[in-house]
Amino acid sequence: MITARIEDYLEELFLLESTGRSVTVTDLADRLKITKGTVTATVQKLVELELVNHERYGTLHLTEAGRQKGMTVFRRHEGFRAFFHELLGLDREKSSEMACSMEHYVDSVTEERLYALLEYFRKAKAEHQPWVDEAFLAIEKPILLVPVPLTLCEPGSSGAILRLTADEPLRKKLVDMGFANGAEVKFIRSEGENFICKVGKQTIELPLNEAASIWIQQPAKS
Helix, strand or coil: CCCHHHHHHHHHHHHHHCCCCCECHHHHHHHHCCCHHHHHHHHHHHHHCCCEEECCCCCEEECHHHHHHHHHHHHHHHHHHHHHHHHCCCCHHHHHHHHHHHCCCCCHHHHHHHHHHHHHHHHHHHCCCHHHHHHHHHHHCCCCEEEEEHHHCCCCCEEEEEEECCCCCHHHHHHHHCCCCCCEEEEEEEECCEEEEEECCEEEEEEHHHHCCEEEEEECCC
16 A cells, blocks of 8 residues: 655655655655654555665665656746645645645546646746736635634624525524524623524524534624
């Protein structure tokens, strides 16, 4: 089984190999910032999986299968790093950290669409299309509305009902009480596990399970 940790090794071996150097266990340990003993044990596993060739005390060489897998992980890392840095405007270090956490959990379809999106964005940026600058301005603004369940609203806060997550027949009961999508709700206070709120002209006391199924769209904190 090829784990995320094994993929990390293959990616680093691929990058080291691409420098034209002969790669040793010491090189890989330095690159991954772990002990040589840990690297040696994992390299043995890579040999068993026929992803790496390694003569005792000799250099490491990726097999064709190992090289292909290493390149795939590297490409996904670069795709996510570019997405976070170029499209979302995050700094390079943060973008790389995020890419490392996601590169192991992407299928080929997602990868292809990520590249297509990046290519579309880069082309639009090169052509100085106005929507690119508008997009950056939009993502730098704070979110104006964030949905939260009524149970997490602060006393005195208010907002519109975004959705009800209750199953029937509770959902119908809440709608009949006035808790329909779009209705304005003001949360007054909680008393134990009961939540007192005002919807329309009614002041209603709801048990926790009912209040938890009412999601409110309210202004974010400044």
